[in-house]
Amino acid sequence: MNARWRTFAIAFAWLLVVLLVVGGLVWQRTYERVSSQERVTLAHGLALHAAELRDTDFDAARKLGTAAVGIHSDEQTRAGLVDTLVDTYGRALSPLIQEPSHEVTVSGDGRVALSNDGGEANVWDLKSWTDPKAIRKPDQVPPLKGREGASVNTTALSFDGRTALTGDDGNTTTVWDLTDLAKPVRLATMEADRTAQSTNGVKKAALSRDGRTAVIVDHDGVMTVWDLADRSHPKRLSATGSDTVPIRDFALSADGRTVVAVDDHNKVAVWDASAAEHPVKAADLDLSMKFSQNGTRTAMSADGHVVLVQRAGQIEIWNLNDRARPVRHTTLDLSFDKLYGTYDMSLTSDGKRVLVAGPSGSGTLWDLSDPAKPARLATLNGHMPEVESVALGTDGHLALMAGSSGVYFWNLTGLDEIVADPKQASCDRYSAEISKAEWARYAGGADWSEYKSEDSDSVSVCLIDWWS
Known part of the structure; x- marks a missing residue:
């Protein structure tokens, strides 16, 4: 027991x-x-x-x-x-520009920027902002004005910043020589197609990397291709509509041979402009995004292989290695960044980074190194109620943002280090x-x-x- x-x-x-x-x-x-x-x-x-x-x-x-x-x-x-x-990198481009600016453009080399206040285009020499060894000099140089007092609607810059375009509400696009930034020279004007009845003028302009090809869309939605081999004597090569539906936005590849255009019905088409005299539609993008009253926007990498299409807080990322057979990578949802209606986006020439901005008053920078898996990098505070336009330099280390409070500038050379740790x-x-x-x-x-x-x-x- x-x-x-x-x-x-x-x-x-x-x-x-x-x-x-x-x-x-x-x-x-x-x-x-x-x-x-x-x-x-x-x-x-x-x-x-x-x-x-x-x-x-x-x-x-x-x-x-x-x-x-x-x-x-x-x-x-x-x-x-x-x-x-x-946010510590952001600063106003100049205390002189505190009024609203509707558009900002930067050259590929980061040397020159244009900001458009709806009347004239302000020219900015960015060298003293990006190069600490540069001798400080006035940032703003003489503005670019529309023809005969017309208001400037849109601007474009060549990669080297030596050629600029200003499209005005008189339906005229002016070619400028910015070799000497202190003394911009008006070289020539390009009139809209004679059949156009537009009263609002030029809507958007773009230049190829070498500045020898210009593509212009007016408010009637006519896309015109120009030869600027002789900048003083531009030659119109073609004028094209989008199956009778007006074109509203477009992106141009660096070689000037690929155009991705958005029409008035928010449909997106890929155009083969290899023969500039006769652009040919290569394909339509079958968008998965729902129709929205918000305008559809597009951006393209320099080689024409990466295309972004934005609508109502979403961005579709497409591969255009074969222009006739576009392939969708993924859809990027920006609604959590309060970018339900995106106003503008800018893609680096290599297609690896995009800056998106809109009514939230800030911009979001994304890493697209793997297009199928976009990664958020940072938010750039626009310090303004609304951001209407953004621009990225070629390597993504230079960012500009324009809107209701003027223009802000970021030197993002240290961003990779910050994101890593x-x-x-x-x-x-x-x-x-x-x-x-x-x-x-x-x-x-x-x-x-x-x-x-x-x-x-x-x-x-x-x-x-x-x-x-």
Whole structure:
């Protein structure tokens, strides 16, 4: 009997040990889960406060954003810190331009920009902004005016910035020589097709990379191709409609041989302009996006192989390696960025980055290195209620944004470093601490002792993950 009870007692003791061990593991996992969730909540709360302070108190926004990533690094906290750090690169192009600007264009080499205020085109020499070794000189040079006092509707620049086009509401496009930016020279004018009855003039213009081919669309939707081999004596090569439906927007490849055009019914067609005298429709894009009253826009890489089509907060990415057989890569949804109605987008010449902007007052920069898996890089704060036009330099390190408050400029040469490790990028440039009062204000009652050394009376944002 004693042996039986002894065996029972041993079994019960083992059972108790097992229960205690299991209970301890359950408690530990529950504690870790709760602790982890508390860290996530704290990090997201600090990131939210950082976003709220971004426009008014950069130092506080950076401190809180860096702390958020240190406490819990995820897509939300990293993106918030990236946006805060990138925002420091933005600045007004000039204090002279504070009135609304409807359009901005930049040359491929990043040397020249044009901004259009609806009356004339302002010319900007960007060298002193992008090259720290350049001798500072006036940024703005004499504006480009429409013919006989007409208002400028649209502009275009060649890759080297030496040739510019201004299309006005008199249905005339002027060719300019910008070799000497201080003295723009009017070389020639190109009149709209004589059959056109437009009263609103030129809608959009584009130049091939070498500046020898110009494509112009007027408000009647007629697409005209011009030969600018002799810029002083342009030669009209063709005038084309889109199956009698007016063309409203288009994109031109660098070699001038591919045009992607949007008509008045928001249908998109690919045109083979290899024979500029007789452009031929190569294919229609079978868009999956629903019809929207918002205008459809398009952009194209320099080689004509990547095409973006935007409509109502969505962008379809297409492959045009074979112009006759377009292939859809994917659809990018921008609605969570409040870009339900996108006003403009700009694609780098290699098709790997796109800047999209609209009524949210900001622009979103995306990485399209893998067209099937677009990745959000950063948000550029436009510092204005609405952004109407954006432009990216060839390598994506130069960005311009125009709208109701003027023109803003970004030098994004450090963006890759920031995106790769925003916390490290922040700590390489700045060192900061959060005081007890600041912690109490922004941390929502979280115990700060977990995030600092025992003998410190503040939280070091760059060492916060060492102590937690």
